[in-house]
Amino acid sequence: MLVIVQILSILLTVAWWIIIIQAVMSWLIAFNVINTYNDFVANIWTALDKMTQPIYRPIRKIMPDFGALDLSPMVVLILILILQSVILPAMLRAAG
Known part of the structure; x- marks a missing residue:
């Protein structure tokens, strides 16, 4: 179970950064920097x-x-934060 939680945590972190990079890139495109x-x-x-x-x-x-x-990226980021700080630790406690 620990391995599954660690993999989920890594995937959620990657998703977090993809969303952040996309948001920053959208601002740069909107302000004609790129x-x-x-x-x-x-x-x-x-x-x-x-x-x-x-x-x-x-x-x-x-x-x-x-x-x-x-606002959908912000909602997804909040959901990822909830998953990483509440759901995954609860999964670890339940398994151990």
């Missing part, structure tokens, strides 16, 4: 988008539309 005409930037943006859209889609269906403000 643009998607660059092939490297476009490839990274596409890869990050394909990784996060399956996670965001169910949350976007539930949340109200705020126009240009997308």
Whole structure:
């Protein structure tokens, strides 16, 4: 059980950083610091988008539309934080 919890913790940490990187990159694109005409930037943006859209889609269906403000990454980050600080430790206590 310890190995499963450790793997889940690593995967949640990776997901956390992917979401943070995508948020920072979206700000840089919005303020025209970097643009998607660059092939490297476009490839990274596409890869990050394909990784996060399956996670965001169910949350976007539930949340109200705020126009240009997308709060689904923040909701996912809060869920990841809850999983890492509450659920995973409870799984370890239950197994041990």
